[in-house]
Amino acid sequence: MAMAASSRLLWASRAAAYLRISTFPRAFSTGMCLSPSPPCRRGSYSTRFALLNSVPSFGFQDHLGDVVYVELPEVGISVSQGKNFGAVESVKATSDINSPVSGEVIEVNEKLSEEPGLVNASPYDKGWIIKVKLSDSGELSSLMDEEKYSKFCEEEDNH
Amino acid sequence: MRGLLACATLARRAAAAAAGAAPARVRHLAGAAEVAEAELKKTALYDFHVANGGKMVPFAGWSMPIQYKDSIMDSTVNCRTNGGLFDVAHMCGLSLKGRGAIPFLESLVIADVAGLKDGTGTLTVFTNEKGGAIDDSVVTKVTDQHIYLVVNAGCRDKDLAHIGEHMEAFNKKGGDVKWHIHDERSLLALQGPLAAPTLQLLTKEDLSKMYFSDFKTIDINGSSCFLTRTGYTGEDGFEISVPSENAVDLAKAILEKSEGKVRLTGLGARDSLRLEAGLCLYGNDMEQHITPVEAGLSWAIGKRRRAEGGFLGADVILKQLQEGPKIRRVGMFTQGPPARSHSELVSSSGENIGEVTSGGFSPCLKKNIAMGYVKSGLHKAGTEFKVVVRGKSYDAVVTKMPFVPTKYYKPS
Numbered sequence: 137m138a139m140a141a142s143s144r145l146l147w148a149s150r151a152a153a154y155l156r157i158s159t160f161p162r163a164f165s166t167g168m169c170l171s172p173s174p175p176c177r178r179g180s181y182s183t184r185f186a187l188l189n190s191v192p193s194f195g196f197q198d199h200l201g202d203v204v205y206v207e208l209p210e211v212g213i214s215v216s217q218g219k220n221f222g223a224v225e226s227v228k229a230t231s232d233i234n235s236p237v238s239g240e241v242i243e244v245n246e247k248l249s250e251e252p253g254l255v256n257a258s259p260y261d262k263g264w265i266i267k268v269k270l271s272d273s274g275e276l277s278s279l280m281d282e283e284k285y286s287k288f289c290e291e292e293d294n295h
Numbered sequence: 296m297r298g299l300l301a302c303a304t305l306a307r308r309a310a311a312a313a314a315g316a317a318p319a320r321v322r323h324l325a326g327a328a329e330v331a332e333a334e335l336k337k338t339a340l341y342d343f344h345v346a347n348g349g350k351m352v353p354f355a356g357w358s359m360p361i362q363y364k365d366s367i368m369d370s371t372v373n374c375r376t377n378g379g380l381f382d383v384a385h386m387c388g389l390s391l392k393g394r395g396a397i398p399f400l401e402s403l404v405i406a407d408v409a410g411l412k413d414g415t416g417t418l419t420v421f422t423n424e425k426g427g428a429i430d431d432s433v434v435t436k437v438t439d440q441h442i443y444l445v446v447n448a449g450c451r452d453k454d455l456a457h458i459g460e461h462m463e464a465f466n467k468k469g470g471d472v473k474w475h476i477h478d479e480r481s482l483l484a485l486q487g488p489l490a491a492p493t494l495q496l497l498t499k500e501d502l503s504k505m506y507f508s509d510f511k512t513i514d515i516n517g518s519s520c521f522l523t524r525t526g527y528t529g530e531d532g533f534e535i536s537v538p539s540e541n542a543v544d545l546a547k548a549i550l551e552k553s554e555g556k557v558r559l560t561g562l563g564a565r566d567s568l569r570l571e572a573g574l575c576l577y578g579n580d581m582e583q584h585i586t587p588v589e590a591g592l593s594w595a596i597g598k599r600r601r602a603e604g605g606f607l608g609a610d611v612i613l614k615q616l617q618e619g620p621k622i623r624r625v626g627m628f629t630q631g632p633p634a635r636s637h638s639e640l641v642s643s644s645g646e647n648i649g650e651v652t653s654g655g656f657s658p659c660l661k662k663n664i665a666m667g668y669v670k671s672g673l674h675k676a677g678t679e680f681k682v683v684v685r686g687k688s689y690d691a692v693v694t695k696m697p698f699v700p701t702k703y704y705k706p707s
């Protein structure tokens with residue numbers, strides 16, 4: 137059953153070992169956006185596939201700064217929840233991209249080689265990074281939802 | 296300046312962000328100011344930075360703005376298109392006075408200080424016994440008995456200890472030199488095409504007669520300032536040493552007179568600008584074990600100094616001038632991800648030939664630029680080799696510096 141994903145956004149989890157967030161000066165974490173393909177039905181989502189987008193943290197617009205280069209993994213490799221699969225470069229800093237889910241990379245966004253700035257400009261849409269075939273849909277429940285993530289970012293901002 | 300980025304803040308946020316998880320891995324420019332935030336020194340402009348959206352980070356024991364509301368990319372480009380105003384009050388300005396000031400300083404630096412015209416300065420290097428660099432500095436001969444110099448914030452304690460120790464010895468032998476450290480003043484840098492036109496609106500002095508490296512004590516916005524036509528960006532501009540109680544007013548006046556075109560600019564953009572200009576960052580591109588000859592600063596060794604020596608490490612340096620140094624600083628364009636400090640440089644057969652000491656993405660050129668050291672022989676423009684980033688090799692080619700043409704104001 138190859139359902140294209142849809143609907144709700146699940147966000148990177150702070151919980152324990154699931155996700156390492158690289159920081160300068162804010163987290164650059166990969167959230168999981170189950171990409172809506174219109175018409176989208178809220179409340180339902182595929183448990184097979186996930187589209188990983190960058191999740192811009194709240195607060196500072198340019199926490200990472202303008203992205204100038206994205207190091208993408210190869211199609212076919214495995215990703216593991218919490219493990220690094222690539223990197224994002226800004227003018228001044230390099231940040232690891234960690235995966236919030238485990239599975240197999242079935243597609244990478246080649247557009248990012250020509251237009252790395254899509255990660256900033258269109259994080260939920262054109263700036264998607266990789267598509268993963270989930271190996272364990274149970275992982276989805278360990279991720280924060282949007283509300284929890286907003287709170288998490290606000291707390292971080294206040295440090 | 297020591298490496299620019301805020302590792303103390305990083306460490307703290309990483310610890311908070313990943314409760315229980317492994318510490319965050321962020322690879323970028325080195326440099327950790329391991330000082331608890333409460334102990335960080337603040338410049339006279341601290342509140343002004345915060346009020347203007349400054350993102351404050353620890354740097355060399357100070358709390359400094361790494362950027363403001365605009366991105367480092369935009370800030371860098373704006374400095375070259377319009378202008379940037381930088382708070383560099385963390386740097387250390389000092390005056391050496393007395394009959395012995397010039398011979399004393401010459402025992403510690405490579406410059407021909409005596410040969411400078413009154414009211415002019417130059418970039419120089421403080422050397423150690425092995426000819427390596429203790430710090431780089433802009434020194435100005437104000438008069439025969441007064442030298443004004445500025446040293447890096449990260450080297451303040453080291454430099455003052457070094458100068459102090461040698462000054463004591465010099466005076467014991469009958470010399471006559473005293474120092475005054477200008478902690479009552481704050482240094483601001485105003486750089487870019489609008490620097491002179493903007494500053495002209497705040498002073499009666501005819502700035503068109505003041506050329507690159509010139510120094511004057513003049514009235515700016517109602518206070519007596521030391522003005523040097525110099526900078527760290529490659530653009531035309533000035534460094535203004537203003538009494539600290541007038542620093543905020545001066546900053547406000549500059550921003551207002553430029554009608555907002557000159558913007559407050561932070562250390563992030565400052566680093567991009569100096570890299571584009573091919574200028575060394577002490578702590579990255581120059582260190583204790585690197586000589587001025589290796590760093591490509593032989594031009595800064597005065598002719599008379601080459602003949603006479605008389606500075607620490609002169610024997611090593613003069614020998615390198617004769618025989619050529621074994622390694623040389625080069626500029627490079629690289630492919631792939633930006634090559635950061637400590638990235639290895641290898642020949643096409645994989646043999647190590649050097650390393651990157653500074654690198655990043657150039658906001659103005661929109662490509663990767665880097666500075667590093669390679670074996671002599673491989674330093675000519677056009678030489679190709681590879682840079683290793685995260686285990687993969689990418690093409691690198693030597694190019695002349697500056698990467699972005701400089702715009703120093705010189706007589707035609």
